[in-house]
Amino acid sequence: MKHFKIIFALLLSLGILSACGADGENVEKGKGNGEVTKGQSDFPLSVSDALSNKVTLEEQPKHIVSLIPSNTEILFELGLNKEIVGVSDFDNYPKEAAEKEKIGGMEFNVEKIISLNPDLVLAHESTAVSAEEGLEQLRGAGVKVYIVRDAHNFEEVYTTMENIGTLVGKKDEAESIISEMKADLESIKEKVSGVSEKKKVYIEVSPSPDIYSTGKNTFIDQMLSLVNAENVMSDQEGWIQVNQEAVIASNPDIIITTYGYYSENPKEQVMGREGWKDVSAVKNEEVHDVHSDLVTRTGPRLVEGVEEIAKSIYPELFTE
Incomplete structure (x- = not known):
């Protein structure tokens, strides 16, 4: 059982378990569902994240830290290589992620993140409870923290990507990626129909x-x-x-x-x-x-x- 506990901890840190509805510890979805109002793409931007925390951005983020690989992959796909200044130890895609400053794993380094002067930190609902103390320290230092909603199906993944795209001023790019994903998925479904x-x-x-x-x-x-x-x-x-x-x-x-x-x-x-x-x-x-x-x-x-x-x-x- 020890072997799986190690794997379990790793998968949890990657945002895998709850994304698959597996750990039974998901935060209850309520008013703060992390959704960004469609059409709201200009700055300043004020939104509520997955845990009902209000996040206000005065301008498009120029220095972003991602605490989980799924967020990082979305940011890179949106073309934000230059803006990404820090990623988790588990980030391995795309290859450019390896060149970014590493900020830790499940227990991220608060001081390291603050030293990167981020104007946005993207956290994730799957690990927000266990990381609450660290996230509060970041907020206390004036860092904007947005907790991305946990996605349990493809439609929720699309919403997550749209939300992140709007948050970082890349809404059009997000919609284009989503459209391509939907088209590719339909092509696969057609082949097996x-x-x-x-x-x-x-x-x-x-x-x-x-x-x-x-x-x-x-x-x-x-x-x-x-x-x-x-x-x-x-x-x-x-x-x-x-x-x-x-x-x-x-x-x-x-x-x-x-x-x-x-x-x-x-x-x-x-x-x-x-x-x-x-x-x-x-x-x-x-x-x-x-x-x-x-x-x-x-x-x-x-x-x-x-x-x-x-x-x-x-x-x-x-x-x-």
Whole structure:
């Protein structure tokens, strides 16, 4: 269990668990839903963030610190490389993120952030409670902090991107990115629309010995539905510790792992498990790995994640 707790902490710091509806500790959505009024793109700008904190920006931010990778990816996609002055230790995309000042992980360095003289810090609802003391210290130092709403589905991701775009004076760019994401997603859905017999899929997000998967009401489950596939764990909810016998009994056609970026040979790990040799996916060597960042970070690359999952399940539909 210790192994998974380490992974759990890492995923939480990346804004993954709550984005997938997994941790059961999400802040209750109320009046402060973090939505920015459409059409409100001129400065000064006054908005309420995800926790009902009022944030007023007199002018377009020129120095931005991001506390979580999903926010960072959105900012880069909006063309704000020059404006980004600090990112978390976990930020690894795009490559330019590695060149930015690192401000810490789950426990960010308040003094370091203040030294960067940001006029906007983008935090995230998934970690806002645990980071409350640090965020208050930033506010006390006169730093503007905006807590981005936790997104649980694609529509909420689009809203998040639109909100951030408006907040940083890049509303048109955000709308263009959203339109492109929607078009790409529709293209994927069209390719799989003719599937007559849905493949049964098992997604594994943490390897042995503490094996975890995702049930219903998670982003990954939604992705499987979008590509016309059946999640064999959909009878359970959220992130779940796996009973291996249950997986074997479900006999998935496809197995997809999402931990190849930190665990070597994920396919071989699954293929070599005792008792799994008669599972269809193992017998037919239909075990594939998709990078976790593509299917968990609530930002512009989510559609790429959907496509990677779709290609793993129905490769014949994506030949060009």
